[in-house]
Amino acid sequence: MTQYTDLSRSLRRSARGLFAGAFIGVAGFAGFAAIQPGEAAAENRFIFANTSAYDTLDPHQTFDVGRVAVRINLYDGLYRWLDNPPKIEPWLAESYSVSDDGLTWTFKLKQGSKFHDGSEIKAEDVVYSMERILALKKGAASLFSRMIEPGNTKAVDDYTVQFTLTKPSAIFLSIIPEIHVVNMDLVKSHEKDGDWGAAWLTNNDAGSGSFMLENFDPAVGFSATRFEDHFYGWGDKYLDAIEFRGVREVNTRVLGLLKGDFHGTGGYLPQDQVKRLKDADNTKVLEAESMRIFMFQINNQRAPMSDVHVRRAISQAFDYDAFINDILSGSAERNPVPIPNNMWGVPKDIKGYSFDVEAAKAELAKAEAKVDRPLEVAFLTGFSQTEQAAVLMQSGLRKVGIDSKLVNHPWPVMVDKMAKPETSPDMVVYWISTYYADPNNWIGEMFHSGQWGTFKSSSFYKNPKVDELLDTALRSTDQSVRAKAYEDAARIVFDEAAGVWVYNTKWYGPYAKNLQGIRFSPIGNAQEMRWSYFE
Numbered sequence: 093m094t095q096y097t098d099l100s101r102s103l104r105r106s107a108r109g110l111f112a113g114a115f116i117g118v119a120g121f122a123g124f125a126a127i128q129p130g131e132a133a134a135e136n137r138f139i140f141a142n143t144s145a146y147d148t149l150d151p152h153q154t155f156d157v158g159r160v161a162v163r164i165n166l167y168d169g170l171y172r173w174l175d176n177p178p179k180i181e182p183w184l185a186e187s188y189s190v191s192d193d194g195l196t197w198t199f200k201l202k203q204g205s206k207f208h209d210g211s212e213i214k215a216e217d218v219v220y221s222m223e224r225i226l227a228l229k230k231g232a233a234s235l236f237s238r239m240i241e242p243g244n245t246k247a248v249d250d251y252t253v254q255f256t257l258t259k260p261s262a263i264f265l266s267i268i269p270e271i272h273v274v275n276m277d278l279v280k281s282h283e284k285d286g287d288w289g290a291a292w293l294t295n296n297d298a299g300s301g302s303f304m305l306e307n308f309d310p311a312v313g314f315s316a317t318r319f320e321d322h323f324y325g326w327g328d329k330y331l332d333a334i335e336f337r338g339v340r341e342v343n344t345r346v347l348g349l350l351k352g353d354f355h356g357t358g359g360y361l362p363q364d365q366v367k368r369l370k371d372a373d374n375t376k377v378l379e380a381e382s383m384r385i386f387m388f389q390i391n392n393q394r395a396p397m398s399d400v401h402v403r404r405a406i407s408q409a410f411d412y413d414a415f416i417n418d419i420l421s422g423s424a425e426r427n428p429v430p431i432p433n434n435m436w437g438v439p440k441d442i443k444g445y446s447f448d449v450e451a452a453k454a455e456l457a458k459a460e461a462k463v464d465r466p467l468e469v470a471f472l473t474g475f476s477q478t479e480q481a482a483v484l485m486q487s488g489l490r491k492v493g494i495d496s497k498l499v500n501h502p503w504p505v506m507v508d509k510m511a512k513p514e515t516s517p518d519m520v521v522y523w524i525s526t527y528y529a530d531p532n533n534w535i536g537e538m539f540h541s542g543q544w545g546t547f548k549s550s551s552f553y554k555n556p557k558v559d560e561l562l563d564t565a566l567r568s569t570d571q572s573v574r575a576k577a578y579e580d581a582a583r584i585v586f587d588e589a590a591g592v593w594v595y596n597t598k599w600y601g602p603y604a605k606n607l608q609g610i611r612f613s614p615i616g617n618a619q620e621m622r623w624s625y626f627e
Contacts, residue, residue, distance in 0.1 A: 136625065140336045140355065142338050143474050145503070149297065152230065156503070160616050164620040166304065169183055169184065170188075170269070171268045172269050178614055180268075185202065186200050197254070198248070203251055211275065215250055215251060217274065218271065221272065231270075238261075262565070262574060296308075302621070303621070339474075340473055352374065354604075356603045359602065360599070362480075377600050379599065380598070380601070381434065384599075385523065385524045385534060386522075386595045387522070388594075389521075390590065395461050396459065397467075398461065401458040408452035409485065410485050414484065424595035424598060429585070431535050433596050435534075438579070452488075463493075466495040468496070469489075469519045471520075481521045506522070520550060524538065607624060607627075
């Protein structure tokens with residue numbers, strides 16, 4: 093039997109909220125939270141069983157899909173990605189303009205938009221939010237810090253904000269939605285010792301989003317109620333409240349859906365569970381093409397994986413066909429490079445590594461580094477596919493002559509570990525989702541050495557030629573130039589086996605049958621609930 097270490101810890105901090113009420117744990121079915129006695133539960137309350145825990149509500153300290161529900165339900169940005177294929181749409185801003193040199197971006201805000209405390213959103217709130225992202229150096233800071241410096245965002249007037257870039261960037265508009273605007277006066281009133289209100293905003297809400305915080309417990313999740321004064325307005329049908337709960341076990345999430353305790357869960361379940369939900373009378377499964385690469389990140393800075401021949405052997409030790417066709421029942425498409433097959437800029441001529449024990453042994457024979465210790469293969473707690481892949485990788489490595497050990501961590505813990513080459517595991521199996529629809533979302537953030545420190549870049553790969561190509565792709569506004577740069581970079585990264593890329597995902601979204609209005613986008617994975625309602 094495969095042995096692995098579960099290093100997860102339950103976070104049991106007490107939460108401080110802007111609104112009355114708190115979650116309490118109850119015995120019984122999965123130990124879910126319950127509304128306190130006497131607290132009225134909204135009739136139209138949507139409950140989502142999330143695969144990841146919620147350790148913070150601060151929109152500037154996270155940049156992942158596991159906790160995206162906080163950012164897109166409690167907060168707004170200047171623009172927002174919607175639908176599939178994803179399109180970027182005006183949100184808090186009504187328009188933008190760009191200077192001829194590509195350095196100055198000016199956004200006009202819609203007037204009358206309000207924060208949850210009723211105060212109006214002004215340009216100075218956007219400026220503060222940008223400065224806060226850069227100062228905290230977390231979340232999306234790795235994106236913005238390469239193109240904008242502190243002090244280079246200005247409020248021209250109450251409704252005009254201007255960004256001055258250090259160099260032209262082809263992706264600036266694409267990442268603008270990641271500037272989640274916080275209420276400057278509210279956050280500043282809770283700053284302590286120059287922390288930009290980080291301690292307070294971990295447990296509190298300073299946003300303007302479609303829903304406003306009701307309760308938060310990092311051991312359970314968060315709930316929020318509909319913000320009636322949201323600038324976008326509301327139709328005749330809507331949800332009164334939403335809850336997002338961290339529930340690790342797949343069977344618990346599925347059983348909860350079948351029993352009606354949940355109304356939705358993450359769209360990447362094992363196929364046997366997808367079929368189970370499709371066949372049930374009270375649930376449905378929505379399907380959509382997505383852009384979500386499943387892969388093993390290899391820690392390129394740690395011996396023996398610092399040797400290209402060892403990395404190539406690892407790439408040939410994984411049984412791609414068995415995983416996709418047998419374990420996933422053919423529900424995914426092989427994706428051999430770190431750009432989705434359905435995105436421009438992907439080199440179509442690369443077929444990918446295949447499972448080949450003898451070829452892997454031959455690569456090991458060429459390696460200067462010796463594999464003289466068990467390699468640590470890490471997977472995510474509560475994500476069964478990552479465990480299945482890790483077990484399959486371990487089996488393949490054993491056939492090649494490489495010992496390994498499996499470990500697992502909850503997503504927030506894994507993110508912390510992947511921040512440094514010294515703490516990141518030898519290999520981590522997980523997905524890279526769509527945060528903006530551009531190849532840089534994948535290969536640029538994964539393999540540019542200037543991106544080290546984020547969960548996307550936990551390969552800790554460094555190649556000056558690849559850096560140069562990725563920089564060229566960011567500077568140019570000519571998509572043909574950009575596409576060739578990404579293709580060339582992908583070929584180099586593939587040849588050097590900097591990671592193991594397995595498949596591109598199809599999204600299967602499980603929901604209660606009477607829930608309507610789910611609006612799927614690869615960016616956010618249908619977790620924005622403002623359009624949803626119960627029949």
